[in-house]
Amino acid sequence: MRTRIKICGLTRVTDALHAARCGADAIGLVFYPPSPRHVTLEQARAIGRALPAFVTRVALFVDADPAQVGTVLAGLRPDLLQFHGDESPEYCRQFGMPYIKAGRVRAGLDLVQYAALYADAQGLLLDAFVPGQAGGTGQSFDWALIPENLPLPLILSGGLEPENVRHAVQSVHPWAVDVSSGVEISKGIKDAAKVVQFIQEVSNADR
Numbered sequence: 650m651r652t653r654i655k656i657c658g659l660t661r662v663t664d665a666l667h668a669a670r671c672g673a674d675a676i677g678l679v680f681y682p683p684s685p686r687h688v689t690l691e692q693a694r695a696i697g698r699a700l701p702a703f704v705t706r707v708a709l710f711v712d713a714d715p716a717q718v719g720t721v722l723a724g725l726r727p728d729l730l731q732f733h734g735d736e737s738p739e740y741c742r743q744f745g746m747p748y749i750k751a752g753r754v755r756a757g758l759d760l761v762q763y764a765a766l767y768a769d770a771q772g773l774l775l776d777a778f779v780p781g782q783a784g785g786t787g788q789s790f791d792w793a794l795i796p797e798n799l800p801l802p803l804i805l806s807g808g809l810e811p812e813n814v815r816h817a818v819q820s821v822h823p824w825a826v827d828v829s830s831g832v833e834i835s836k837g838i839k840d841a842a843k844v845v846q847f848i849q850e851v852s853n854a855d856r
């Protein structure tokens with residue numbers, strides 16, 4: 650099986666096109682104003698329009714007002730939603746759109762139970778828990794905490810980079826990997842060479 654790849658936190662058309670040409674399956678656009686990777690609807694539309702077919706456009710929110718999600722749905726028409734905060738299952742379902750739910754891994758969080766709550770999600774993205782930061786932290790977590798019997802496709806994220814992603818894929822066997830900081834020059838600006846290297850390493854792991 651080929652491990653799918655999502656590159657998250659893009660802010661520039663050029664970075665999105667490069668990622669797509671290198672083989673990224675999905676592009677994440679952050680609609681969370683406190684994030685340094687936040688995009689305006691106009692920026693997101695430019696990226697969305699430039700991307701070729703069969704590259705999934707993911708709109709990411711953190712405990713957003715549903716009206717804000719509605720505005721992005723109408724203006725961008727993303728393929729998939731990502732909820733990266735404390736959104737309830739009912740909140741996630743209200744848009745009638747395919748979605749993935751993020752869980753920030755910490756002691757005491759039962760991941761099987763958590764995934765079961767979001768049984769209609771297209772996947773569970775597991776990220777590091779860093780107090781006071783919602784995501785995109787560049788921190789990893791202990792992959793041994795991931796149970797074997799997760800009832801949703803696993804999207805592994807948190808502190809992945811070209812240097813550790815091959816080991817991550819070979820150890821965890823996720824459905825997909827997600828990266829932001831590990832392929833950046835600065836927050837929101839991707840490093841073209843690191844994107845190539847990251848995608849190459851995932852493909853090496855799949856061999």
Ligand SMILES: O=C(O)c1ccccc1NCC(=O)[C@H](O)[C@H](O)COP(=O)(O)O
Nearest residue numbers: 657684783784785786787807808829830
């Ligand atoms: O990227 C952000 O700035 C961000 C801010 C708030 C919530 C989520 C955010 N990113 C979500 C992602 O999907 C990241 O790729 C994921 O957290 C992994 O990030 P990193 O450890 O930097 O690779």
